Amino acid sequence: MRKNNIKNIITYITFLLIALFTFTACSKKENKNAPTIGISWSTDEVDKNSKDKVDVDTQMYADALRKAGAKVIFLKEMKSIDEAKKEIKDVDGVVVTGGDDLNPNLYNENPIEKLEEINPRRDSSDVFLLKALLEEDKPTLATCRGMQLTNVLSGGSLYQDIITQRPTDIIHRDPEKKVFVKHEIDVLPNNILSDGLGKSGKLEVNSWHHQAIKDLGKNLDILAKADDGTIEAIVKTDKSYFLGLQFHPEAMIIEDNNKDALNLYKAFITKSQELSQQK
Template identity: 35%
Template sequence: MTAPLIGITTAHRQRRHPPPVTLAAIPATYVQAVAQAGGVPILIPLGIGEEGLKALVDRLDGLLLPGGEDVEPGLYGEPPHPRLDKVDPERDRLEITVTRLALDARLPILALCRGHQVLNVALGGSLYQDIPSQWPEAIVHRAPNRREPGASHLITVDAGSRLAQIIGPGPMVVNSFHHQAIKELAPGLVATAWAPDGLIEAVEMPDHPFCLGVQWHPEEMVQDHPPMRALFRAFVAACQNDDRRPTREGTEDRGLRTADLGPPAQTTTRPLTADR
């Protein structure tokens, strides 16, 4: 069988040495986790317009939304909180657009950390912009010094959820690198895992072939934690079983033409200084 093509969105990064160059990049752990599970990672750069994203979604077998910086609060109707970290409006627009296109196409989706939050916002939900100041009962979800190893904590998983079928019912320990979290859950999503303080740690869409979001970083855990390897294997298997694949594999050329990408979107350059 042909390995499924899995799109992974990227972020702006600035090259550390001159001359200054803006890169479309993503930590290699996402690419490695998808590849080890049997998928073919396809990086989606910023600067692609909606028509180009439609062309990509039509050729992809799955979508992975990775971690990153904070989500622009105006997208869910709130003013910026004083402790909001850096945002990238261009990345927000692209990821929300491609998420909605992928949902419309019934494409399997795995959303991680920021991606879990983007999924919720794309469907009409909202976020806590800063957990420590907006959730007084919160445990530590991000190490105070970002140069230190990330925090970790237990999660409780809904035993009847798809997530529990994949990674087990828990409880289990996961890593934690975030200061934002789901506040109002979007219509169509259900919460399936929680931190000890009650914050939502995982969501899924029951009427979708495969749409899961988790607040932790399973790609950082796959080498030592079989449940996280199982999560990526389940995602890739769902992409392999995409009911659109037989039609697409019957064509002579699944490659993208330059014209398919449409006109370039307006871009800005900024360093990426945020969560993973």
């Protein structure tokens, strides 16, 4: 009886190992064919707990993209448009991440007192990257700072500080800068944002910004606003897929397990692959 039990245990373990091997092999095969999404370069300090050896915010973008079914490539610092074009050549789409304040010189303004830390290396790299993405018509999801820079490169401008330049009752950033705050936005119907989310109308999003679009740039349409009129999403109307978001769907996916945000990432990844295959 005891020998039979041992034999049954060995058989069961063997079966589990075979099943695990088969599942792993299939998973690797699926991952190999997954769309490839690049993540913009950041100068932020690497987080010691990051499995990808990147900063904590970039890790969240990577985790969200993988959860939505993409392979991830971390793009390098861009020092010219030609270099940026080569870097994005083999990716299906690009996520441009959030970060520091933009230098107001980029939109011909002088800094105000409430302007916070700027990052000249990041500004330069992101300008080259976004110009390359626009010229190559590469599918792009530009988040927070990325959306703001898209507006600037399209001839628009920013509020350097919402509280002092455009007072509002809506809190767009935690005064303690510790957690995301939440507020509602109104998503317009029949566009790439509402299609990706699978819904339009009122939607609760997270928020972590003290700057926002002031004058809207050329070839941009507004897709969503907060109740105080703050622009929360834009689309580049002369490109195949170029979406800008003031909120952070990557954090909604990882921290809140938000299905709407995950649907949006999945739609972006799918569309990126479709457009890439058409070229």
